[in-house]
Amino acid sequence: MTSNIENLNYYSLFNAPLEVGLRTLVLLSYVKTNDYDIDRIVIFDYFILHARDIDAEQNNLHPSLPHRSTEIIIRRKLILEGLEILVSKGLVDIIYNNAGIFYKSNKMTDLFVNLLKSNYFIRLKNLTHWAISKYGEIDTQQLNSLINENVQLWGGEFEFEALVRGNYES
Structure with a gap:
């Protein structure tokens, strides 16, 4: 019989839906004026x-x-799985409208996020505050343009992303 600690190696927490979901929860806790798709x-x-x-x-x-x-490609599926966990626990609201499916914080979001006090979550909260303050008012299309314009600056490893998205120019 194996202990729970031994099982942690089998069930990775790093980049698992729970970890990604908690990061998403922190993100949504900083978004007060909009819903995010x-x-x-x-x-x-x-x-x-x-x-x-x-x-x-x-x-x-x-x-x-x-x-x-x-x-960016892999994380989409993980984020959706993390959001399923958050919605099922009542930590995030899901909003359906003509523009699509959106996610929004609720009263439980902030209550839960305020309990997260480890060094990791302090760094996460600081970076989230920075990202939302700097880029939160920019629409998604402009953010995608920012990414596409800077892909080469961020490293050649982004070329695969361009191939997947069909934006590769030879």
């Missing part, structure tokens, strides 16, 4: 994780690994 959440998750790619004065939340641009 999945595209916007994916962009801001990347900005928060790899803040130094966007602003040299910021530190990344996670290490910058090679080919990190593929995280």
Whole structure:
């Protein structure tokens, strides 16, 4: 019989839906005026994780690994799974309207986020505040343009992302 601690190796917490969901929860707790769709959440998750790619004065939340641009593709599924957890626990509201599916914080969001006090979450909250303050009022299309314009500056590993999105020009 294995202990719960031994099972932690089997059930990775890093980049699992729960961890990604908690980051999304913190993000949505800082968004007070708008609802965010999945595209916007994916962009801001990347900005928060790899803040130094966007602003040299910021530190990344996670290490910058090679080919990190593929995280944008992979993270979408993880974020959706994390959002399912958050919605099922009443920590985030889901809004359906003619423009699509959006996610919004509620009273429980802030109550829960205020309980997160580890060094990791303090750094996460600081980076989230920075990202929302700097880019929160920019529409999603402009954010995508910012990413596309700076892809080469952030490293050649983004070329795969361009291929997947069909934006590759030879």
